[in-house]
Amino acid sequence: MSNFLSYASAILVSIAVHVLVVGALLVNWQPESKRVMIQPQFIEAKLVELAPKKKPVVKKPAAKKPAKPKVDQAKKKREADRRRAAEKKKAAALKAKKDKELKAKELEEKRLAELERQRVATEFAETLEQEQAQLNAQEEDRIANSFRQLIQQRLSENWSRPPSARRDMEAVIRIRLVPTGRVVGVTILQSSGDIAFDRSVEQAAFKAEQFVELQKMDAGLFERRFRQVDVAFSPQDLRL
């Protein structure tokens, strides 16, 4: 009974952990969750390429201008005014561009940070899941062992050895069970070499008849581990 209580508490703990993780995902990172999974690296590469391409375009006109100032003064002045205006315009444009770039960069950084956060979160969730799986497996082992102990004890009680039994004898049988815990078949996997000994082992399984406690077992666990149970019999309490 205590086994089941502790099992239940483990389930509660695991459910609680799952709810927490899912909740955190919903609150913080829900909008990006799908996109991020698909295209993180691709976008990053495109942006890095874009930034250097724009800069040569801006600098080219500035390099051409020194050839024109030689024509005349008025023109020069006008030119200068125009240039100033142009420069102003250019500066403004540059500023706008810079602002835009900055903004993009900021956005990008923000997105990357978001990506990183998402990655960590995913990793964390995965680790958690793994740990949980491990915990579940350990818990299953523990439960399985308690049932194995029960089966062992019941068989021991029902095992009446013939006088021909000796300490060094061993027989291994396979007991087939149904979910009600009833023994439906016994086959000898390894004979002891002594017919009477082998029969006593078979009889022990048939006499045990039904392990009713197995009815409380999780159906999956029964299928995995208790549909067939192998048991080795070796009488270590005999005098000879």
Added chain:
Amino acid sequence: MALLFLVLSSSAWSELVIRVTQGNDQPTIIAVAPIALNGIQIKEDIGSIVEADLKRSGLFSAIPRRDMLAFPSVASDVYYRDWRMLGTEYLVVGAMIPIGEDRYQLDFSLLNVTAQKTEFNHRVSGSKTQMRDLAHLISDKIYQEITGIRGAFSTRLAYVTANREKGKYVYRLNVSDADGAREKLMLESPEPIMSPSWAPNGKELAYVSFETGRPAIFRQNLVTATRQQLTNFTGLNGAPSWSPDGTKMALVLSKDGNPEIYMLDLASNKFTRLTRHFAIDTEPTWMPDGKHLLFTSDRGGTPQIYKLNIASKATERLTFRGNYNARASLAPDGRTLALIHRSSDTFHVASFDLVTGRMIELTQTRLDESPTVAPNGAMLMYATKQGDRGVLAAVSLDAGVRYVLPAKSGDVREPAWSPFLR
């Protein structure tokens, strides 16, 4: 390669399997349904004889007939559930039919109620005078199937009775079934009869008779009753023991002064002296190899068991515990010795393991004597006192079971368990 596979597979199992290392040994619960006789008139109740045989071994307990819900005689008539409800583990059913002039055939089956299957079907046949033989054969077959040990229910006992009749003692040498039934008189004498010993083929007995006025060793055929006197020396002529191959006899003669072990070649009638010691050497018994004898000697100050190599005459003391160990009778495993052992002034029948040196006291009464081991090594019989009368009792070699044979008139002494007769 096969060995490797064996090692691998057994080591693989060692991790997965449940290991059961202790048991709860209980007598097997068996039900012997009455044998269907189909109108045949016989005085014996074969089912009851089988049941009694199995119960006497201590390894079985029986479902009483009055508890049975039905008396099936063939496997197809058996409702396993009914028998299972009674706690039955095995069920014996059988039926007899006439097959000729005073000839009857008995078909029987051993059914495993727990596993709900037939273990075997078997057939025995015989005349009306052989009904007890048929019953014991059935017992043997069932006992061997379930215990793994050859049954000894079809074996016999030889023993001596002493009755006081009209103020005089009358001594009789008798042979009976192992369960004490069908007693048959072999020899009657006003003088003591002692030390019966079976020939290994179970067809002859050797014994000591005082009928000539002094002890002499005789051999006698059980079927023809032909007798032959083997020794006629002055002094002691005693304790004959047939060799495993039946060609020789070890015995004790005191013709040269004090009791010594001799060997008699039965074909040539030639005697060979085996021991040479001023102490008493007596009670020889053969080891299964036919090359060694065990005997009792007080050459060390107290009676103890010694082993003698017949070829080299070398002797070796085997027992050291207690100040009295005598009357050795060897179990067929060649390793377990039944003997009379004295501890704190009481004589017990004890078993002594020649390999481990372990001594187990099997009986507690004061006057136990003459242990003789059954040919299957499961039980031994000995003579003891019940009130003021001598009776035969049996105990299993692990001291778990004991029983007293049905009382006969007078004192019963010196049992000798026959070898297997078939």
